[in-house]
Amino acid sequence: xxxxxxxxxxxxxxxxxxxxxxxxxxxxxxxxxxxxxxxxxxxxxxxxxxxxxxxxxxxxxxxxxxxxxxxxxxxxxxxxxxxxxxxxxxxxxxxxxxxxxxxxxxxxxxxxxxxxxxxxxxxxxxxxxxxxxxxxxxxxxxxxxxxxxxxxxxxxxxxxxxxxxxxx
Numbered sequence: 001x002x003x004x005x006x007x008x009x010x011x012x013x014x015x016x017x018x019x020x021x022x023x024x025x026x027x028x029x030x031x032x033x034x035x036x037x038x039x040x041x042x043x044x045x046x047x048x049x050x051x052x053x054x055x056x057x058x059x060x061x062x063x064x065x066x067x068x069x070x071x072x073x074x075x076x077x078x079x080x081x082x083x084x085x086x087x088x089x090x091x092x093x094x095x096x097x098x099x100x101x102x103x104x105x106x107x108x109x110x111x112x113x114x115x116x117x118x119x120x121x122x123x124x125x126x127x128x129x130x131x132x133x134x135x136x137x138x139x140x141x142x143x144x145x146x147x148x149x150x151x152x153x154x155x156x157x158x159x160x161x162x163x164x165x166x167x168x
Contacts, residue, residue, distance in 0.1 A: 002128070003079055003100050004028055005044070008036050011062055012070035019055050019151060021048045023128065029078050043130035049147045051155030053162070116153060122146045 004026035013022040024045045025036050039045055050058075062074055077085070079100075086100050098106070108127060111118040124131075125147060 001048070002026065002040070002044070002104065003082060005039060005128070007073070007075050007077070007079065007082065009074050010071050011068055011074055014055075014058055014062075014074075016055050016059055019050050019052060021050055023048060027073070039128065041128070041130045044128040046125065046128050048126060049151040051151045051158055053155050053158040111150065116150075118150055119146070122150060126150065
């Protein structure tokens with residue numbers, strides 16, 4: 001997701017039963033006012049299938065927010081605040097510096113890596129890109145079953161990581 005898309009997410013955008021997130025708005029702050037607007041392109045409006053492990057993390061996170069309602073933003077920070085929190089987390093984990101948007105690039109790279117081999121058109125659909133700049137992008141479509149398969153494969157990897165860390 002783009003940073004503004006994530007910051008615009010409301011509790012009602014998350015479907016915990018069907019493991020999806022609806023992306024149809026973006027957040028920005030202009031002249032000290034929070035603005036929620038339509039996303040960058042028509043392809044930016046999308047449904048993202050998520051791994052069950054992420055849904056569980058999100059459920060726990062939103063469960064800890066007092067008074068959160070269906071129309072409430074779940075990440076009530078600015079872009080600056082998000083940058084600050086990511087920088088703090090990266091530093092505490094001893095990781096190399098990465099900007100918030102760099103996480104989006106890392107996600108795209110991982111999805112297309114040899115480990116996952118997710119087709120470019122599916123990655124483009126997940127990221128909300130309108131043009132994959134390839135023959136595949138022009139003549140292929142992302143089928144819902146492929147989008148669900150991505151979430152299931154990510155879930156398996158995340159469960160395997162949890163199992164390894166529990167064994168240590």
